[in-house]
Amino acid sequence: MINYENIKPWLFKLQPESAHHLVECILRAPNLCQIPFNPFLGSHFISDPLLTQEIFGRTFLNPVGLGAGFDKNATMIRGIQTLGFGFTEIGTVTPKPQEGNPKPRMFRHVKERSIQNAMGFNNDGLLKVQKRLKQLYPYTTPVGINIGKNKLTSESEAINDYTTLIKALHDLGDYLVINISSPNTPGLRDLQNEEFITRLFAEAKALTKKPILLKIAPDMSKEDAVALTKMAVEKGADGIIATNTTIDYSLVEEPKDIGGLSGAVLKEKSFEIFEAIAKELYGKTVLISVGGIDSAEEVYRRIKAGASLVQIYSGLVFHGPDMIMDINKALIELLRADGYTNITQAIGIDRK
Numbered sequence: 001m002i003n004y005e006n007i008k009p010w011l012f013k014l015q016p017e018s019a020h021h022l023v024e025c026i027l028r029a030p031n032l033c034q035i036p037f038n039p040f041l042g043s044h045f046i047s048d049p050l051l052t053q054e055i056f057g058r059t060f061l062n063p064v065g066l067g068a069g070f071d072k073n074a075t076m077i078r079g080i081q082t083l084g085f086g087f088t089e090i091g092t093v094t095p096k097p098q099e100g101n102p103k104p105r106m107f108r109h110v111k112e113r114s115i116q117n118a119m120g121f122n123n124d125g126l127l128k129v130q131k132r133l134k135q136l137y138p139y140t141t142p143v144g145i146n147i148g149k150n151k152l153t154s155e156s157e158a159i160n161d162y163t164t165l166i167k168a169l170h171d172l173g174d175y176l177v178i179n180i181s182s183p184n185t186p187g188l189r190d191l192q193n194e195e196f197i198t199r200l201f202a203e204a205k206a207l208t209k210k211p212i213l214l215k216i217a218p219d220m221s222k223e224d225a226v227a228l229t230k231m232a233v234e235k236g237a238d239g240i241i242a243t244n245t246t247i248d249y250s251l252v253e254e255p256k257d258i259g260g261l262s263g264a265v266l267k268e269k270s271f272e273i274f275e276a277i278a279k280e281l282y283g284k285t286v287l288i289s290v291g292g293i294d295s296a297e298e299v300y301r302r303i304k305a306g307a308s309l310v311q312i313y314s315g316l317v318f319h320g321p322d323m324i325m326d327i328n329k330a331l332i333e334l335l336r337a338d339g340y341t342n343i344t345q346a347i348g349i350d351r352k
Contacts, residue, residue: 004320016106027079044084046328050335053344055308056211058142058174062086062328067290067311068146073124074132081141084324091146092179095164097125098150109252115314118259120184121148126168133172145173151185163203170208181217181244183260189217194231201236211238218243218269222276229277239286242274263314267292278306282351296330306348
């Protein structure tokens, strides 16, 4: 098996989006996991009762999931499962196919171990994604579906995009995520308001019994984030995912003027928003933390702060496919060292 650190310099010679497409080609063919020169697939899954928990009526064998944006079109679900993730989230899916923003639209900040992306919900659209999901359902590990509006859909019509997606996809996912927090669709973050969320969850909850979560942006005050998420839960949200990417370009030395930042530079900003939300909502809803997570220690910090689950994306780019296995192994040791027999005992311990 080739070490990821040995091939990373070659991958980084490619444009980030080209490198992603190369990885996608590999993960679309999980049978390649037996080929010695494939560094992305193999025996990465860690199975230990200490990490297992029941959420949304499904068993999560470990708390580390793959965040939305990596598998936009549900083409890599089987391959991703071999990487050791406890769950994955596909999308963002929009009703109509769309190309996304002009290229180049993804950039590495190698020194800061971060990614800047301005993809713009590029995806194959509802019908193609729905067809792929039907071919794979039911899944070996839980799969969430992240949904968003088309770029050309007006704010006044946005709710129709979300309800269309919920109707078509709710039977094919273990949970759904309302994405109104990406910085790459004009006007999308304007939907982070009480009127829209109230109406959306009223209509959504009438359409499905599946859990529906809200994903929020990190670029608001902690007070506003708490108020927004508290209101969303009151209106029917079954969980909160915090956070999406940030448009605080001061976090990197040579930023582009488009897109959102993820990776190591988002770690503290994301954690601060998450912790503020957890202080209010821990024990009242499912909390998922995402943003700058790249180690077992950081996963453990989020869990103790109130996260039942965490998600990773950019860390894979810089640390490679062994990252998830390494995190779960180290997380087991951290839990054991503190005397826990199951991860649920550690969740929210800092809130108690």
